[in-house]
Amino acid sequence: MSRIPQNLQAVHAAIAQAAQAASRHPDSIQLLAVSKTFGADAVLEAIHAGQAAFGENYLQEALDKMAAVAAALLPERLPSPEWHFIGPIQSNKTRPIAEHFDWVHTVEREKIASRLSGQRPQQLAPLNICLQVNISGEASKSGVAPADVAALAQAVAAMPRLRLRGLMAIPEPTADFELQRQSFRRLRQLFESLNAQGCTLDTLSMGMSADMAAAVAEGATIVRVGSAIFGQRNYEK
Numbered sequence: 001m002s003r004i005p006q007n008l009q010a011v012h013a014a015i016a017q018a019a020q021a022a023s024r025h026p027d028s029i030q031l032l033a034v035s036k037t038f039g040a041d042a043v044l045e046a047i048h049a050g051q052a053a054f055g056e057n058y059l060q061e062a063l064d065k066m067a068a069v070a071a072a073l074l075p076e077r078l079p080s081p082e083w084h085f086i087g088p089i090q091s092n093k094t095r096p097i098a099e100h101f102d103w104v105h106t107v108e109r110e111k112i113a114s115r116l117s118g119q120r121p122q123q124l125a126p127l128n129i130c131l132q133v134n135i136s137g138e139a140s141k142s143g144v145a146p147a148d149v150a151a152l153a154q155a156v157a158a159m160p161r162l163r164l165r166g167l168m169a170i171p172e173p174t175a176d177f178e179l180q181r182q183s184f185r186r187l188r189q190l191f192e193s194l195n196a197q198g199c200t201l202d203t204l205s206m207g208m209s210a211d212m213a214a215a216v217a218e219g220a221t222i223v224r225v226g227s228a229i230f231g232q233r234n235y236e237k
């Protein structure tokens with residue numbers, strides 16, 4: 001038996017508890033179910049349990065899964081879920097992302113943003129964008145440096161087929177709740193300073209299975225949760 005419905009319920013309860021501790025309304029936090037490495041059947045099961053938004057990291061896997069999910073939902077007359085791209089973006093792969101996703105969380109370069117804007121089909125709503133910020137400062141981590149976020153935000157906000165929504169980060173993993181909060185606080189402070197400079201950002205995409213409570217405490221509006229919903233990932237498959 002799959003535990004996806006129960007896991008979803010437990011994650012919602014954990015979000016609600018963290019929200020309450022932070023005097024926030026639980027509805028101000030959207031749960032993005034990260035379905036990478038899991039199949040269309042797992043996504044469909046989550047949809048039937050009420051989940052409406054899914055995050056994917058690997059483009060080809062995502063495109064195959066999206067088509068299978070859409071085909072399965074058609075006879076049920078259920079609306080398609082919202083799809084969020086949360087993986088690294090190669091510049092030669094921007095077109096299918098612009099054509100098939102509702103959100104992209106991992107924009108870190110103006111060139112990529114410009115391609116996504118140019119390739120976003122006219123009949124679709126503007127593509128929702130979060131800028132990925134490197135808040136841990138490790139050489140290996142992707143994301144724009146905090147000092148360069150304002151310039152990138154200004155450039156992206158001016159692109160006609162993109163809608164700049166906010167900031168995203170994947171901090172260095174730590175089990176220490178206070179250290180988790182410190183990283184997320186840096187992203188929130190950056191978000192607040194951009195808004196004070198005239199941006200109109202409404203999204204802080206931060207927190208995963210292991211640190212979502214700290215992210216909610218620091219103002220996350222989207223938490224990206226995979227293994228706590230779908231179980232342990234197996235990359236061999």
Ligand SMILES: *Cc1c(COP(=O)(O)O)cnc(C)c1O
Nearest residue numbers: 034086208209210224225226227
């Ligand atoms: C895989 C992934 C997640 C989900 O991670 P879990 O630890 O399984 O919750 C969230 N965000 C990004 C960017 C990811 O790549």
